[in-house]
Amino acid sequence: MDFDHFHTGIEIQWWLKKWAxxxxxxxxxxxxxxxxxxxxxxxxxxxxxxxxxxxxxxxxxxxxxxxxxxxxxxxxxxxxxxxxxxxxxxxxxxxxxxxxxxxxxxxxxxPDGHDMYLYTAQTNRSTVRPYDNDGDGKRDEDPGEDLNGDGYLSQMRQYVGAGKGTHVVDERDPSGNAMLSVGAGKGDYLMFSEGTDNDGDGRYNEDGVGGLxxxxxxxxxxxxxxxxxxxxxxxxxxxxxxxxxxxxxxxxxxxxxxxxxxxxxxxxxxxxxxxxxxxxxxxxxxxxxxxxxxxxxxxxxxxxxxxxxxxxxxxxxxxxxxxxxxxxxxxxxxxxxxxxxxxxxxxxxxxxxNGGDFVDYDKDGRYADWERSRWCAENGRTNCFLPWTTAQHPTLGTVEIGGINPKFWSQNPxxxxxxxxxxxxxxxxxxxxxSLPQVDLGDVKVKKLKGTQRDGATHELTVTVRNTGRIPTALEQAREIKIVAPDTVEVTGARTVGAAPEFHLDGGDAEKVRLRLVKTGGDTVTVKAVSVRGGLDFATARLS
Missing domain, CATH: 3.40.630.10 (Zn peptidases)
Structure with a gap:
């Protein structure tokens, strides 16, 4: 199995079945x-x-x-x-x-979204369940379109003349890939996401696939x-x-x-x-x-x-x-x-x-497209940005499509x-x-009791239960909401007198447990540490 490509759903299923x-x-x-x-x-x-x-x-x-x-x-x-x-x-x-x-x-x-992402140009935030993102009573009616057929939904720029747009080519980017927003009436270009205004509301691709x-x-x-x-x-x-x-x-x-x-x-x-x-x-x-x-x-x-x-x-x-x-x-x-x-x-x-955010060249605490583009140029990478290519838009006329790679540089490496x-x-x-909690039984000792005990016990068993993990057998929050039962110790092969012990173990902690037993048969008993999240551990002891 290699990890120099993204596995499709079919490939993933093949590997899972192969392993099994x-x-x-x-x-x-x-x-x-x-x-x-x-x-x-x-x-x-x-x-x-x-x-x-x-x-x-x-x-x-x-x-x-x-x-x-x-x-x-x-x-x-x-x-x-x-x-x-x-x-x-x-x-x-x-x-x-x-x-x-x-x-x-x-x-x-x-799997629906995974397949959509790898098999089509589309992408979205989460599920593919249709949703009305723009509040017009329709669902998924204005998705992006891959107008230039390169397999991506990227950026679209339209040259409208100096001082008539909102963006300029960012001069800080030596490769000329990045655009810079300078405000209405100050730029040379208008910027859009790739596609058309399918529902005629003046916005582009604002109601794409899914949305929940x-x-x-x-x-x-x-x-x-x-x-x-x-x-x-x-x-x-x-x-x-x-x-x-x-x-x-x-x-x-x-x-x-x-x-x-x-x-x-x-x-x-x-x-x-x-x-x-x-x-x-x-x-x-x-x-x-x-x-x-x-x-x-x-x-x-x-x-x-x-x-x-x-x-x-x-x-x-x-x-x-x-x-x-x-x-x-x-x-x-x-x-x-x-x-x-x-x-x-x-x-x-x-x-x-990291979205391609490797170096903050101007030390302003933020990362911009020109910095992403510069890093890629300095490191010999040609796949971070899609080249600006001319296309004919059905309503805007001549446009250029390109910008940062939306799938394999912006959202994923x-x-x-x-x-x-x-x-x-x-x-x-x-x-x-x-680091998971892990109960471990140790120091198992049995003492035969002398005489007749009030509770009928014939033996006393002591055992130490340790949590060898870093995580407690129950976080404090877990104890409060009682999502897991307390840890305990159980014995088979003899009858336990009195209530079962209950405790929780922090990471690395131990609990010494004392149990009074009534011998009911053979000489050997099985001791079991029981923890919902710390697992089980067993030991045997001999009743002398």
């Missing part, structure tokens, strides 16, 4: 549901089946391509799957991880879209959908997670900031997160940057919203908020790729770069997996 066929000892492939248009959504379970079933182990869940055009995330998901599957049996670290843990990978959560956002459709703190706000004055959320989990792609994620609460870490990846992005999305983390949970996230923020070199890491509300200045801004119905506040897990929505970005992001996801 060749490595049935560690791979299961199945369909979790259907997309809006009825396509199957495939998912892998990767774990060593000989050491236990997937749900008995701590687990991580990784998802790519929720948003149609953000196909880099599918490649990172595939890179991780390929790494685990091909290194199993050859790499001790991978073998140990699959012995103890489970990895669920859904490479393409939105699968990452605003989660149930936690979901808000209606503006057109559904009966008051006309409340906070609303664009792209939220008709109701929480209205979109099948999001609903299939939700139902899987809620039935697999052994999952303690999630990354539902996007493009393109770049950023290790997580909640909260509506409040200051200092004010609305438990301190210990926040500190754990801050650790992962730093760890993530060490793997990827992303410029940004932190919360949606503070770090994402203010990264270019301005005030904090809320997002509602956001996946990472559901993930932390309602699911009680470590949940990231990482943004892969060029194919020759995707391998590096996919791998770096996957290595952080691997670190999250290695």
């Amino acid at each position: 066929h060749e490595r049935p000892d560690i791979v299961d492939l199945y369909i979790v549901g259907e997309s809006f248009s009825g396509q199957p959504i495939y998912q892998l379970t990767i774990t060593d089946k000989s050491t236990g079933v997937d749900t008995d182990k701590p687990a991580a869940y990784f998802e790519g391509n929720r948003h149609s055009g953000e196909i880099s995330s599918a490649e990172s998901s595939l890179w991780l799957a390929h790494h685990l599957i091909t290194r199993a049996g050859k790499d001790r670290a991978v073998d140990k991880l699959l012995d103890d843990k489970t990895v669920y990978i859904r490479p393409v959560n939105n 956002d699968l990452h605003r459709n989660y149930p936690y703190n979901w808000h209606v879209m503006a057109e559904h706000d009966a008051t006309g004055r409340n906070l609303t959320q664009g792209g939220a959908g008709e109701y929480p989990l209205s979109e099948p792609e999001t609903r299939h994620v939700y139902t899987w997670l809620m039935s697999h609460t052994n999952i303690a870490a999630v990354n539902s990846m996007d493009t393109r900031v770049p950023m290790h992005l997580r909640g909260p999305s509506t409040c200051d983390p200092v004010e609305c997160m438990y301190r210990s949970d926040r500190k754990l996230y801050e650790h992962f923020d730093k760890a993530g940057v060490s793997f990827t070199g992303y410029r940004n890491a932190g919360s949606v509300y503070i770090d994402y919203a203010t990264r270019n200045g301005g005030e904090p801004q809320a997002l509602f119905g956001h996946g990472p908020d559901f993930g932390y506040f309602q699911y009680g897990a470590v949940w990231y929505g990482d943004e892969i790729w 060029s194919p020759d770069l995707i391998g590096k970005w996919a791998a770096n992001q996957a290595r952080f996801n691997l670190y999250l997996t290695e």
Whole structure:
């Protein structure tokens, strides 16, 4: 498998089926549901089946391509799957991880959008469900058109004469690719997105394919879209959908997670900031997160940057919203908020790729097209911008079509770069997996009791349960909302006297458990540490 091109949906299915066929000892492939248009959504379970079933182990869940055009995330998901599957049996670290843990990978959560992006010139924000973006009562009636047949919907410029337009060719760009907005009546060109005004409203391509956002459709703190706000004055959320989990792609994620609460870490990846992005999305983390949970996230923020070199890491509300200045801004119905506040897990929505923003040449803290073009020229890259070529527009007449490559430089890297970005992001996801909680039984001791005990106990058993992982068996938030049961210790082969012990273990912590037993048969008992997110561990003890 190579990572110097973007895999089509057909290719991805071929690889998933190949892995499942060749490595049935560690791979299961199945369909979790259907997309809006009825396509199957495939998912892998990767774990060593000989050491236990997937749900008995701590687990991580990784998802790519929720948003149609953000196909880099599918490649990172595939890179991780390929790494685990091909290194199993050859790499001790991978073998140990699959012995103890489970990895669920859904490479393409939105196959409709993924196919549209790679097989056509179209792109959009998220789902392909038709939506009235411009409020004229019609849906998807004004998409862009690929007028010059180059496979992209790019920019269109019309020369109207000096001082009659809004843009000029940016003199700072030595290649002459970039345009600069200078204001009405000050430029030489008018700028448009490539296409025609299909609905005759004076705007170009303002109602393209779809428009809802699968990452605003989660149930936690979901808000209606503006057109559904009966008051006309409340906070609303664009792209939220008709109701929480209205979109099948999001609903299939939700139902899987809620039935697999052994999952303690999630990354539902996007493009393109770049950023290790997580909640909260509506409040200051200092004010609305438990301190210990926040500190754990801050650790992962730093760890993530060490793997990827992303410029940004932190919360949606503070770090994402203010990264270019301005005030904090809320997002509602956001996946990472559901993930932390309602699911009680470590949940990231990482943004892969930098949009071609490599060097801020003028040191103003922002990146412009001329800087992207200059970097490409200095590095011998000719695929970052599409050359301006003349075309005849049905209403505008002679125009030129070109500008930054919208698919493979602006929204995603060029194919020759995707391998590096996919791998770096996957290595952080691997670190999250290695950090999962893991219960471990030790120091098992049995003492025979003398005489007749009031409770009938014949033996006393002590055992130490350790969490060898970095992540607690339950975050403080998880404990508050009771998304997972407390950890406990169970004994078979003897009767336990009194209530079962209940506890939670922070990362690296241990709990000494004392149980009083009544011998009911043989001399050997099985002791089991039980944790929803920390998995299971077993030991045997002899009743003397």
